[in-house]
Amino acid sequence: MSIRIGIYGYGNLGRGVEAAIRQNEDMELVCVFTRRPPETLTVRSEGVPVYHINKAAEMKDKIDVLILCGGSATDLPVQTPEMARLFNVIDSFDTHARIPQHLANVDAAAKEGGNVALISVGWDPGMFSLNRLYMGAVLPEGKDYTFWGKGVSQGHSDAIRRVDGVLDGKQYTIPVPEALDAVRSGSEPTLTTREKHTRVCYVVAEDGADKAKIEKEIKEMPNYFADYDTTVNFITMDELKRDHSGIPHGGFVIRSGKTGFDKENTHIIEYSLKLDSNPEFTASVIVAYARAAYRMACDGLTGCKTVFDVAPVYLSPDSREDLIKNLL
Amino acid sequence: MSIRIGIYGYGNLGRGVEAAIRQNEDMELVCVFTRRPPETLTVRSEGVPVYHINKAAEMKDKIDVLILCGGSATDLPVQTPEMARLFNVIDSFDTHARIPQHLANVDAAAKEGGNVALISVGWDPGMFSLNRLYMGAVLPEGKDYTFWGKGVSQGHSDAIRRVDGVLDGKQYTIPVPEALDAVRSGSEPTLTTREKHTRVCYVVAEDGADKAKIEKEIKEMPNYFADYDTTVNFITMDELKRDHSGIPHGGFVIRSGKTGFDKENTHIIEYSLKLDSNPEFTASVIVAYARAAYRMACDGLTGCKTVFDVAPVYLSPDSREDLIKNLL
Numbered sequence: 305m306s307i308r309i310g311i312y313g314y315g316n317l318g319r320g321v322e323a324a325i326r327q328n329e330d331m332e333l334v335c336v337f338t339r340r341p342p343e344t345l346t347v348r349s350e351g352v353p354v355y356h357i358n359k360a361a362e363m364k365d366k367i368d369v370l371i372l373c374g375g376s377a378t379d380l381p382v383q384t385p386e387m388a389r390l391f392n393v394i395d396s397f398d399t400h401a402r403i404p405q406h407l408a409n410v411d412a413a414a415k416e417g418g419n420v421a422l423i424s425v426g427w428d429p430g431m432f433s434l435n436r437l438y439m440g441a442v443l444p445e446g447k448d449y450t451f452w453g454k455g456v457s458q459g460h461s462d463a464i465r466r467v468d469g470v471l472d473g474k475q476y477t478i479p480v481p482e483a484l485d486a487v488r489s490g491s492e493p494t495l496t497t498r499e500k501h502t503r504v505c506y507v508v509a510e511d512g513a514d515k516a517k518i519e520k521e522i523k524e525m526p527n528y529f530a531d532y533d534t535t536v537n538f539i540t541m542d543e544l545k546r547d548h549s550g551i552p553h554g555g556f557v558i559r560s561g562k563t564g565f566d567k568e569n570t571h572i573i574e575y576s577l578k579l580d581s582n583p584e585f586t587a588s589v590i591v592a593y594a595r596a597a598y599r600m601a602c603d604g605l606t607g608c609k610t611v612f613d614v615a616p617v618y619l620s621p622d623s624r625e626d627l628i629k630n631l632l
Numbered sequence: 633m634s635i636r637i638g639i640y641g642y643g644n645l646g647r648g649v650e651a652a653i654r655q656n657e658d659m660e661l662v663c664v665f666t667r668r669p670p671e672t673l674t675v676r677s678e679g680v681p682v683y684h685i686n687k688a689a690e691m692k693d694k695i696d697v698l699i700l701c702g703g704s705a706t707d708l709p710v711q712t713p714e715m716a717r718l719f720n721v722i723d724s725f726d727t728h729a730r731i732p733q734h735l736a737n738v739d740a741a742a743k744e745g746g747n748v749a750l751i752s753v754g755w756d757p758g759m760f761s762l763n764r765l766y767m768g769a770v771l772p773e774g775k776d777y778t779f780w781g782k783g784v785s786q787g788h789s790d791a792i793r794r795v796d797g798v799l800d801g802k803q804y805t806i807p808v809p810e811a812l813d814a815v816r817s818g819s820e821p822t823l824t825t826r827e828k829h830t831r832v833c834y835v836v837a838e839d840g841a842d843k844a845k846i847e848k849e850i851k852e853m854p855n856y857f858a859d860y861d862t863t864v865n866f867i868t869m870d871e872l873k874r875d876h877s878g879i880p881h882g883g884f885v886i887r888s889g890k891t892g893f894d895k896e897n898t899h900i901i902e903y904s905l906k907l908d909s910n911p912e913f914t915a916s917v918i919v920a921y922a923r924a925a926y927r928m929a930c931d932g933l934t935g936c937k938t939v940f941d942v943a944p945v946y947l948s949p950d951s952r953e954d955l956i957k958n959l960l
Contacts, residue, residue: 320891322893323891323892323893324891326893327772327773327891328772348893400960403956403957403960404953404956404957407956424960429960431766431770431901433959433960434766434944435903436959437944437945437947437948437955437959438759438762438944438947440948440959441920441923441944441947441948441949442759442913442916442917442920442947443916444655444656444949445655488906563648563651563652563655563908563909563912563913563915563916564651564909564912565650565651565654565676568908569907569908569909569912570908571905571906571907571908571909571912571913571916572904572905572906572907573759573903573904573905574902574903574904574905574906575901575902575903576900576901576902577899577900577901577902578816578899578900578902579897579899579900580891580896580897580898580899581891581892581897581899584891584892584897584899585770585891585899587891588770588771588891588899589770592769592770595769610956610960611944611960612943612944612945612952612955612956612959612960613943613944613945613952614943614944615940615941615942615943616762616765616766616769616939616940616941616942617765617940617941619765619766619769619770620765620768620769621769621772624940624941625732627765627940628731628732628735628938628940629731629732631761631764631765631768631940632728632731632752632757632761632938632939632940
């Protein structure tokens with residue numbers, strides 16, 4: 305029998321989840337929930353109904369895991385606890401500083417409903433967090449570094465678009481190669497924000513806009529750009545659409561550490577991602593963890609869990625015996 | 633209260649475990665067991681007693697986890713089940729093809745004793761296996777590749793030393809850079825054994841030995857060298873000791889996979905290790921998993937487990953709350 309999945313929210317992430325479910329034979333997409341009038345939304349999977357979110361409670365017994373695909377700023381803090389009372393749920397809540405509070409809220413709701421809720425699943429938080437944990441446990445005397453990119457930052461692209469005279473824009477975060485090399489040498493360098501990443505912007509300006517002023521305003525924007533070496537390139541709308549419509553991302557988690565009676569040996573562990581589509585990869589991680597959420601619920605567990613709490617064996621469709629035989 | 637550790641076998645791995653325990657404040661080395669006359673063995677940690685292995689049963693209540701540091705060929709198949717009747721144990725059994733049988737033997741013994749036994753812990757099997765599992769679960773439509781090296785292969789070095797006229801030798805396994813690049817391109821190439829790795833040998837020959845004959849015999853040795861491009865370098869004993877006395881190793885696990893409704897997007901996940909000391913890194917992984925074995929036993933679990941069965945949260949000395957706050 306398939307694991308019955310519901311999608312709650314049909315943006316980039318929801319569409320990625322829809323595609324990922326097709327790659328997992330033990331799963332089946334039951335329906336998509338939307339805040340829009342459902343008749344205005346057509347999903348790509350044939351025969352999958354679209355319901356308004358206010359019908360979610362009615363689907364309680366027809367869905368094994370509900371995948372929440374809203375945003376971390378305002379959607380998930382409300383939706384995840386609300387839905388965790390009704391369903392096993394999974395979200396990609398990614399505001400790192402607010403994870404403990406979100407976890408507490410979701411845990412209470414999931415326990416009330418007797419469900420499993422998996423939060424902050426994706427690649428950072430998610431696979432990167434896991435690697436920070438594994439690396440740190442294995443090499444306790446050392447230092448780890450996380451680099452992001454090359455990739456599109458949605459938040460920074462939005463910030464560019466709010467500048468006066470800007471029609472559209474995209475921002476790429478890029479790790480500094482020399483910083484990566486220094487970390488890989490095992491020297492445990494101290495790196496400033498500016499030394500770790502550069503930011504490159506592609507901006508479409510309004511006709512007759514003051515480009516020098518736009519460039520200055522972007523480069524000096526506090527929190528977003530002021531602490532970085534930023535490059536601003538002005539391009540046409542056609543160029544933006546042709547060359548910058550993808551949502552690639554990726555990054556690196558690297559730890560170096562010492563072992564030996566006199567700490568005479570150095571080890572480097574590196575994990576990296578190079579992703580054509582940030583939302584589709586995030587969705588793929590979420591779908592594997594949806595399987596885990598379902599299995600943990602079948603085992604009688606309840607409450608809010610994170611990737612740290614999930615034994616790897618829960619993630620694969622293969623049996624434990626096959627995994628041990630083929631992958632160990 | 634510290635986790636009380638015993639070491640069973642004091643070779644390279646046992647010494648690595650001894651050093652790793654010093655890097656983990658929540659652990660304490662209780663004693664070392666040896667097959668040799670105990671009075672002939674001095675360990676580096678002050679005040680730690682050495683006992684003959686036939687005294688192990690007497691230490692049953694004084695040790696929380698016994699770390700088995702013997703070899704996979706003949707030691708562990710006997711020792712791990714035997715000791716799992718008395719203690720929570722952990723080993724690094726690395727004969728991949730025999731893991732299912734070893735697991736069955738150890739599982740029966742551990743359940744009989746009411747203990748947890750963790751087998752095949754290290755980096756391959758171990759961290760590499762984990763990454764193969766995580767990567768495959770996240771990108772089900774794709775292909776993964778494991779490369780080893782640059783590093784010293786003990787088995788191949790031993791094989792060289794058995795050749796007539798050879799005094800000593802070391803063998804390095806080296807991944808072929810072009811093969812790594814092809815995998816990283818996402819093209820999912822089919823690679824032969826010869827295309828993935830080269831083997832480089834440093835050989836000290838006896839005075840007057842027929843070097844051409846030695847080189848031919850090494851290069852044509854079935855299973856070990858015949859399927860590889862092998863280079864044989866003759867050097868002096870002094871050079872061997874000066875330049876090749878370390879035990880470095882490492883490698884790469886890389887998976888590429890497709891996502892999207894029309895499989896239009898490619899993703900590359902890469903995990904790599906660069907290790908100055910193979911046994912010390914293996915020991916560091918084992919010690920982190922010894923903590924997990926202890927905690928799983930405290931939770932009432934019994935039987936034989938693998939790295940696939942261990943929730944990451946069990947590995948770190950930090951509390952779940954701190955891990956979520958600081959690493960997620």
